[in-house]
Amino acid sequence: MNHVMFAGIIGDTARAFGVDWPHFIAQVISFSIVALLLHRFAYKPVLAALEDRRQRIAEGLENAEKIKAELKRTEQARQEVLNEANAQANRLIEEARAAAARVREQETQKAIAAAEQIVAKAREAAAADQARMLSDLKREIGRLVVQTTATVTGKVLTPEDQKRLAEEASRQVA
């Protein structure tokens, strides 16, 4: 009884709002087609494009991260190379400095030796000159003594006298 009444209410409501099977089924088919067409032609292209863009952005970000890491590594390597070069340069400078000091020392020693040699040679030459002058002086003095003696005594001296006098004079000069 209740079932009949319930069905009657449903039937009356459906009739009042124009709901019947042919129209309802037609609308179900129509809506299903509309939904499928909208999905295929309205959302799918946008969703595909958005997904594609999302992937590309993710890839881009990943690449950017990679590039950043690479840059960091390169920077580190550059710094290392720079530090090494710096250290090497410092070492070279130190070595050069040491070499220069060594060369200077050697040259100084050489110069000192050369100067000493020059001085010695000069000394030798001076001594030789002095000796030559002394011998010249002795000879001259001897000659003068002989000449003076001959003049004072007014006699002709024999060669022996001359030799003796000269030797004597030179002995006295020495």
Next chain:
Amino acid sequence: MSPALRTKLGFNRGGITVFRSGLFDALAMMRLIKVILVLLLVAGLPAAVWGAQEAVLSEAHTDPVAHVEDHKAEHVLPAHAVELWRPFGFPITNSMLVTWIVAVGLIVFAQIATRRMQDVPSGLQNFWEWLVEGLYSFLEGIIGQDLVKKTFWFFATIFIFILFANWVGLIPGVGTIGYKGPDGHIAAPWFRGANADLNMTLAMAMVFFLCWTIWALQSNGPIGFLKHLFAPKGETTGLLKLLMIVVFLAVGVLEVISILFRPVSLSFRLYGNIFAGENMLEAMARLVPGWLGSILIPIPFYFMELLVGLVQALVFMLLTAVFTMLICQHDEEHAGAHH
């Protein structure tokens, strides 16, 4: 309370309230609060609309001028769509015609917008991308990442199609252009708001019901689906367990009744709002005689109808999305609670 909701609210098995910590809970809570807020907002609006309409209609009936008009124009909007043609036995109504105009319009718009896709979108492409992507993110926030991939086509159609169908129904000419009857009134308008036809809203609700059943069976399996409806939740032992089995069996029967009633509530809510809106606009247009009154008076109500159109599209989509989430996320949430 459904298990998904119990988990979201932080009730664990055995009925002891424990708010699980972690990001997932915070997100789930925010999601739920968002849905509740939107539903509260939209639940209040139809009441306001009906209130305004009733007030205006009662005013119209007490107005002596309106009485005269009533007599002259006893004509009211028919509650159902009018059949225009029946090619090969397939009935084509005026509301179906508007359905197809809206669908073709949307497809053409989307095709134009996405014809030359740019990496930096602008113009129509930007708008369409904003709409689709915004909707996708919104639904993803409610029903989750996995479910949205499977169901987006349906919910997007529900929202976008209902929204534009509602708005297209407001264009002057819909319901007023058509074949004249012997009494001088439009007997068979060529166009009728797509959702001002209960066949259409019921069709959408039934298609959803079918999809909901398929998605529920896919996520839970037939046994899981039945267990989700009727099995006792929580861990109890002894006599209490027996009691729980009886209680949850009864709850399951109520749940099934509520599920079966969903297509009715969904379809009547949308149909009622849109059909009432059209009636209200017509009543407003007839309120003051003369062409100026019939143009000026309905204008504020047009803005309200624009809002009602948006809100009803949102309500239909949100309710269907939440129903889907409640049945499909059961296993996932349950498994999450175990960890």
